[in-house]
Amino acid sequence: MRHSEKFPVPGDIALLYDFVNSVDLRRYVEQGVAHEPGDELETPAQLEKWLQTRGLLKSGTRISQAQHREALELRTALRRFLSSSPTQQSVAAIELERSAARFPLSVTASRKRSLDLRPVVRRASSGLGGVLAELVRLSDSGRLERMKICSSDECHWVFYDRSKPGNRRWCSSDRCGNREKTRAYRDRQRRGD
Template identity: 45%
Template sequence: MPDALANLYDFANTLDLRHFTHHGVQHQQADALQNPAALGEWMHQHGLIHRAAVPSRKTFEAALRLRAAIRAYLKCDPAERHRKPAVTALLGAAMEPFALRVAVGGKDGFALRPVMSDAQAGLSAIVAELYDAASAGTLARLKMCAADECQRVFFDRSKPGTRRWCQSTLCGNREKTRTYRERHRHDPTSEI
């Protein structure tokens, strides 16, 4: 995972919807952002705020909307993302509370910086990562696993950028096996 996308990637994956069995162990779904205190602790651990403060209920709810909108956006095929007005409108509305300003400085001479200095600033930094990744062209490589029982966000390092699953040996294999079985279940010649 490129450092420039690390917080965005981790934030999107605070909701773990995996519900499959692997090597006899059932994966348990989890949400790392159960309440405002958990959000504050998560942001502190990721260096997005300096001390573990408890965000307001309003900021917490805005964070959950932001996460849901990011996940919905990343679930779309990268070539189709800008063609999904409902998804882009949802993301635009979810980013609205997290104001950013252009600051002189940074690696390229300019950088987006949070306007606020509270817990919203940490979430604004995630929005800035989203913008920077879109500008750099790396956002197209951040995707959601196509397996319904996984839905984990991953970074596609394949040369053509066409991966569909977070792990082809796990999620990809399950999907291919399921498709094969479905195809042969309805094919009367497959039993010969």
């Protein structure tokens, strides 16, 4: 099951959401069971499968080691960009621009006078340009600030903040939020606050 199907994410950013969360850095214990971090795109073959299941790569097409490395660099740059503070934003933006340049987009126009961005297909991994197209659309719609990385040091999951004020800090108030609040409470109790 795709992450965008498990968690409440607008359909127009599902590809972006699934891509940035294809690396799972969560490392917490829940009900006595340790969560195992993992990477869905650890190998070129895994990236091929990921792209194929989303209709972004024809069956039998191979991803090279270099294309695989570039895809992982793009994912890292996207995650840094989404998590960067205002003081880090310009460095993260430069890194994202550098990675994104490998996945060019073109403008398409319809008879209905609407414009869209499409990946320029030059090589097997070009379908990842669709991730960038979703990022641009998210920014153009004013919703980019709602794409956040969980504040919990044990999580780092990218989530879409659906709260009305747009000020959520955790991917889940019930899980990460509760763990962080409980930890802070225990720290205050130990200090005698």
